[in-house]
Amino acid sequence: MKYNIPRGTFDILPEDSYKWQFLQDSFRKFAICFGYQEITTPIFEVSELFERSSGESSDVVQKEMYRFCDKKGREFALRPEGTAPVVRSYVENNLDKLSKRSKLFYLGPMFRYDRPQAGRYRQFYQYGIEFIGSNNPYYDAEVIAISMLWLNSLGLNKLRLEINSVGCPDCAVLYDKALQEYYRPFLGKLCPDCQNRFNTNPRRLLDCKVPSCIELRDDAPSQLNYLDEPCEKHFEAVCNYLQAMKIKYIINPRIVRGLDYYTNTAFEIVYEGLGAQNSLAGGGRYNGLIEQIGGKSVPAIGFAGGFERLLIALEEEKINYAEKPKPDAYLVCLGENVRLEVLTYLNDLRIKGLIVDYDPDKNSMKAQFKAADASGAKYAIIIGEDELANKTINLKNLQTGEQIRVAMNAEDTKQRIRAKI
RNA sequence: GUGGGUGUAGUUCAACGGCAGAGCACCGGAUUGUGGUUCCGGGCGUUGUGGGUUCAAAUCCCAUCACCCACCCCA
Known part of the structure; x- marks a missing residue:
């Protein structure tokens, strides 16, 4: 009997493992230089953690989670992302009592039941940063800087940093209304998916790739015009910090994060040449999440990046980033x-x-x-x-x-x- | 979940209805204690799997599985 590796997974063979080791070590060192410490959580958690944090309506929860029950009937899921487990651990271990700020990073596999594709796997490896404990926009910039500067340090320079602000929940409500008002006259012209989105999640209308929907999108109101004063100031401050750090970015008001917990800053690092899955890393602020899953109201921001896509990009650029270890x-x-x-x-x-x-x-x-x-x-x-x-x-x-x-x-x-x- | 493409030696690929082959890699050897080059030798592999058409199938048809690419979603 011959066995096959499960669909959408891959072996890291000896001829490649040194590359993975190099990248993991490199990220560790980099994060540590910025004052972050490693946190490792289990690869599975109770399903509800993800349902609560990502949002019941998110695709991740709806169809992409690997769920299973243990012998006592408790329902678990292989983690589809890294933020919720870290926050769970933060709350459970009272990390807020140890210090006002927690600067955390993690590395490890994530799982999503998706159709495999270039740069997309069912078990994939992420690196990520979570800063918990301050709403200071400096930290937005710091987290963005880490993700960007690390990739630069590896030799990747053809990257595009796109940022946006999705505001706080108050802003979001106003913006959703504005979007619905704008789209209402065109409801009949929207694709079936978008007709659904119109009610369930109007902001996703901006994400649609159907040509007719893209056309309508151009004149749609921008989230940035519907930020209240604190949110607007926050966003401006983040931009100023990035400029002070000499990190180039473009403002893309159409960045919409897939998970429900994002507030204010949202960003993405794009590398053209990855095919359809061209996002190397992404993240944002999630000021509401910690309270939502049982902690105090603590502001936080983080990001995650995918190793597989990083490897593809480095390969594409023909960058010699790691040397194969040879015997003495x-x-x-x-x-x-x-x-x-x-x-x-x-x-x-x-x-x-x-x-x-x-x-x-x-x-x-x-x-x-x-x-x-x-x-x-x-x-x-x-x-x-x-x-x-x-x-x-x-x-x-x-x-x-x-x-x-x-x-x-x-x-x-x-x-x-x-x-x- | 929906489409399209592709499955032949460890690997990259030929053969496209008529004997399943080559490069690379791998192993051994070229007078018994010194390598890289060169030369010589070493390959039956359920042609992904299961059916069907045919005198004859790697080749045509159907199904299935896997991979790749795209939709979707995102790292």
Whole structure:
């Protein structure tokens, strides 16, 4: 019986895993420099957490969640996104009592039952930041900056940062009304989906890709004209901070976040060349969410980005961001007795942190040297009966061909190899 | 959930009704303790799976599964 990987998932094979490790480490370091700390939550939570936070009407909740019941009939879901679990943990562990601000980041897999497509998977890996505890627009800019500057640091420069403000719930109500007034005369001209959206979620009308709907959209009122004073000031301040940070952006009043919990700032980082799924990262402010799921009213802002799309973009730009790790040395042995006696030395090298490759199945020197070349090892350590008897090794630099005979001493070998790197 | 395209060796692809092949990768060898180049040798793989048409199917038809792309949605 042969088994297939579940649809929409993928294996990260050894030939690629170093890239993932590099990107994950890189993001960790970056976030830490901005004062953020890692938080890791389970990959499943009670379904209700997501239903509450994302909104019952959202696509995520409606059709994309992997749900299951445990033996006691409790209903869980594999997490479709990272913010709700982090906020759950924040509330549950009283992180607000520890400090007024919580600066958190996370990495890990998310799950959505979607039809797979370029840059879209059922299990996908996200990196994200959540800042909880202040409504200061500086933090909006900081979170946006982290997401943008990190991508820049990897060598991605052809990015477009789009920002918008969806206002607070009060503004949203006014804006929804304005939209409905605008669209009402054209109701008959809208696509069936949009006729639905007209009532359930008017702001989604702006997101439609049907040509006739796009045409109508051009003259539709802008959210930005329906912000109350505090929201307008907030948005202006965010823009000012971004300018002060010299981060280029464009204001796109049509950015609508899919999840219900967003307020005020919404942003997206777009990379053309990803196909239809061209959003590398996205996020926004969610001042209402924490209270909504049982905490105090605390303002917060965050974002999440997808590793798969990032990988595609880096590949597309032909950026050499990570180097494949190669062995420091390859051990070439001759003779059965040698193979036995050399093992403590070999283990010592490895314990000391050298990457040493060795293959007991390769007999001839030729085969062993070929393997050494293929592995990309910088040195070969050659040991035969002679060397063993004298407690020495031949250390050969595989690039220059230079070879020296030195003591069989792991520490000494390590020093010599490190010195020449 | 809806459309379109594609499934042949580990991989990239040929063969397009008539004997299933090549490049790359992989393994071994070229006088027994020194590699990268070169040369030689090594391939029966349920042609994704199951049916059907035909004297004959990788090839045509149907179904199914998987992948890719798009709608939708978003990371």
